[in-house]
Amino acid sequence: MLIVQKYGGSSVANTERIFNVANRIIEYYKQGHDVIVVLSAQGDTTDDLIEKVKEISKSPSKREMDMLLSTGEQQSVALMAIALTEMGYPCISLNAAQVGMITTADYGNARIKKIKTERIKREIERKNIVLVTGFQGINNFDDITTLGRGGSDTTAVAIAAALHADKCEIYTDVDGVYTADPRVVKNARKIKEITYHEMLELASLGAKVLHNRSVELAKKYNVELVVRSSLTKAEGTIVKGGFNMEKMSVSGIAGDDKVARVALIGIDDTPGKAFEVFNALAKGNINVDLIIQSIGHEGKKDISFTIDTDALEDTKKIINNNIDRLGVKVVDFEQDLAKVSIVGAGMATDAGVASSMFEAMFDAHINIHMISTSDIKISILVNKADMKKAMCALHDKFALQY
Amino acid sequence: MLIVQKYGGSSVANTERIFNVANRIIEYYKQGHDVIVVLSAQGDTTDDLIEKVKEISKSPSKREMDMLLSTGEQQSVALMAIALTEMGYPCISLNAAQVGMITTADYGNARIKKIKTERIKREIERKNIVLVTGFQGINNFDDITTLGRGGSDTTAVAIAAALHADKCEIYTDVDGVYTADPRVVKNARKIKEITYHEMLELASLGAKVLHNRSVELAKKYNVELVVRSSLTKAEGTIVKGGFNMEKMSVSGIAGDDKVARVALIGIDDTPGKAFEVFNALAKGNINVDLIIQSIGHEGKKDISFTIDTDALEDTKKIINNNIDRLGVKVVDFEQDLAKVSIVGAGMATDAGVASSMFEAMFDAHINIHMISTSDIKISILVNKADMKKAMCALHDKFALQY
Numbered sequence: 018m019l020i021v022q023k024y025g026g027s028s029v030a031n032t033e034r035i036f037n038v039a040n041r042i043i044e045y046y047k048q049g050h051d052v053i054v055v056l057s058a059q060g061d062t063t064d065d066l067i068e069k070v071k072e073i074s075k076s077p078s079k080r081e082m083d084m085l086l087s088t089g090e091q092q093s094v095a096l097m098a099i100a101l102t103e104m105g106y107p108c109i110s111l112n113a114a115q116v117g118m119i120t121t122a123d124y125g126n127a128r129i130k131k132i133k134t135e136r137i138k139r140e141i142e143r144k145n146i147v148l149v150t151g152f153q154g155i156n157n158f159d160d161i162t163t164l165g166r167g168g169s170d171t172t173a174v175a176i177a178a179a180l181h182a183d184k185c186e187i188y189t190d191v192d193g194v195y196t197a198d199p200r201v202v203k204n205a206r207k208i209k210e211i212t213y214h215e216m217l218e219l220a221s222l223g224a225k226v227l228h229n230r231s232v233e234l235a236k237k238y239n240v241e242l243v244v245r246s247s248l249t250k251a252e253g254t255i256v257k258g259g260f261n262m263e264k265m266s267v268s269g270i271a272g273d274d275k276v277a278r279v280a281l282i283g284i285d286d287t288p289g290k291a292f293e294v295f296n297a298l299a300k301g302n303i304n305v306d307l308i309i310q311s312i313g314h315e316g317k318k319d320i321s322f323t324i325d326t327d328a329l330e331d332t333k334k335i336i337n338n339n340i341d342r343l344g345v346k347v348v349d350f351e352q353d354l355a356k357v358s359i360v361g362a363g364m365a366t367d368a369g370v371a372s373s374m375f376e377a378m379f380d381a382h383i384n385i386h387m388i389s390t391s392d393i394k395i396s397i398l399v400n401k402a403d404m405k406k407a408m409c410a411l412h413d414k415f416a417l418q419y
Numbered sequence: 420m421l422i423v424q425k426y427g428g429s430s431v432a433n434t435e436r437i438f439n440v441a442n443r444i445i446e447y448y449k450q451g452h453d454v455i456v457v458l459s460a461q462g463d464t465t466d467d468l469i470e471k472v473k474e475i476s477k478s479p480s481k482r483e484m485d486m487l488l489s490t491g492e493q494q495s496v497a498l499m500a501i502a503l504t505e506m507g508y509p510c511i512s513l514n515a516a517q518v519g520m521i522t523t524a525d526y527g528n529a530r531i532k533k534i535k536t537e538r539i540k541r542e543i544e545r546k547n548i549v550l551v552t553g554f555q556g557i558n559n560f561d562d563i564t565t566l567g568r569g570g571s572d573t574t575a576v577a578i579a580a581a582l583h584a585d586k587c588e589i590y591t592d593v594d595g596v597y598t599a600d601p602r603v604v605k606n607a608r609k610i611k612e613i614t615y616h617e618m619l620e621l622a623s624l625g626a627k628v629l630h631n632r633s634v635e636l637a638k639k640y641n642v643e644l645v646v647r648s649s650l651t652k653a654e655g656t657i658v659k660g661g662f663n664m665e666k667m668s669v670s671g672i673a674g675d676d677k678v679a680r681v682a683l684i685g686i687d688d689t690p691g692k693a694f695e696v697f698n699a700l701a702k703g704n705i706n707v708d709l710i711i712q713s714i715g716h717e718g719k720k721d722i723s724f725t726i727d728t729d730a731l732e733d734t735k736k737i738i739n740n741n742i743d744r745l746g747v748k749v750v751d752f753e754q755d756l757a758k759v760s761i762v763g764a765g766m767a768t769d770a771g772v773a774s775s776m777f778e779a780m781f782d783a784h785i786n787i788h789m790i791s792t793s794d795i796k797i798s799i800l801v802n803k804a805d806m807k808k809a810m811c812a813l814h815d816k817f818a819l820q821y
Binding site: 066070072077085100103104136 | 435476496562
């Protein structure tokens, strides 16, 4: 079998953990499998580098940030290669340039365009364990890019897809996907199998286990994912295509407390204004999540939308630069909000889910600011202080506990 | 003018120093010069990485060490680019792969074969300040190599040579080349100008300011070097071709307390044995310095040589692997030694220099273990404890003080 494994930063944070991961890798290799391992930067490496930058510049060049941050993963793969060699196993580390991980030129948020698989294939043929830097690529000018959030997961899935790997295992510090974040909802339950579609909704809603980009890619190329812990032997959660095996209306609850809301009040009610707003934001690489537009009156309307709080500074700049052109009267930024969502493939055919959700919020005296729905999820925006209470109430309401 | 500057690790060790260097760079750029800057890894970055490795392996793969250590310089150039951008100046950082710094495949000690100058030239034409990672290259397989000791100086000189730069400034934490290490010899004096040839002898003898590889390269391509401090405005020392302008017999004293001596006693006195010894060491990339061979008797002879103490472990391995083949009876390793040398282009024509040196040692009651001479230097091996005393005595003897 050809197996791609990805280990996150906490899994390789120190020497002990590096050897722990090395042992896992060797376990598979000794069974005769070909193993490709994607690694993130060690523990706090990336954060430490970002701290250094903060002393130098508040708005650093994105190209140079990628040049800087990509060193973290390179250190990880080299250290792991040294550990595996010490243990007597043949291996080689490769960075993005060596792998030929070609991406777009969007520094900080690049998309993988192509993987030149020749080098990896050659190393696999030589029976080397191949260690690949996650999170990064190079663009057509040989400049280093990074893939943004969830980048290392995406690297692993992309390699698994490109090489038609039999399995892609995502090792993390939790042992699978839960019905809700166990740190928030005490009686949350581990899910055995979940569909790409459900996982996508959970991931994009802040379940923090797998990033939606990697799941989207896995879905597109039908790569079977396993999410599991690098610290225990527990079986993880399998993410794959097909139907939801557990057949429940709601399979999970997600909470995201990094939500900021932007309200553009008194915007001109002429065609194309909303497009102009979101086009400007898209050009600035701002991901907009929930959107609400009021019905216009007196030639004016209001548009509210939510973004990740990390994007707030960039968003403020873009909005302020366009304030005249858009004819906005008042701009309001609000940070202390959280998004709580219920996800489940069975929801679309179960009319009672939405009303049960609102009932649970009413019973818990939680005020709902915005609502957004799709086929398999319902999201509500609540005060940040209410997030935990809301998640627990929903978990109980939909009987997701053990 | 096209100016190449190199700043060492202590010059970019923290944010304050990064801005200090950025200001120097900008000073030249504002005068209309094209500036290429070669940087080392920040302060202790490389040592910290080596510490991490020590926890993992005692004899790490050299390829992976280069993969690991090269990240330090990449961080430096990215941070400097962020600082220069913050100050409003156009710049770009380039690593060895991007520069096209092609080297041999000798990991840990690679030689520069070629620089593909297209990218640097293009960036210079765009009026970018170009920041280049020192110390590293890539081999023909796109694998990362490092250049070994003095690597960043060598990078700077190689770029200056390849681009026919008008000047190559080596910034360090001392303000020039001194007649002796001022930390050892209190009244040492800064030298204004020194020839490549003298500098070579001083550098290879432990003057620690410029590595001999960079000076050799500068000599070969006639690149005028300036050694100066990044912390003061003091004029440095110019290293160039031609004659010694100061016309003294002895221009400097060097001390090196990282000397180990290996004695092979009772080796077979047959032709080619010495060659076998040093060939085995050369294959292991061990630089042998002083060599003494006794006159053979009873079919046996003794060979002693000195090496850098860092190379002692590797040397022991090589010697022990070859002990039978060489017919060595006893091997003796000795570490507490130092080499003290006097250097000067005028020495060859001044017969009294050697006897003055020995007289100074006799007066100071210092025992000499080995002697080695060349046209422009005399080196002696003394006990490590005597090094300082020997250097001061020689400095006085040859009246090098202010």
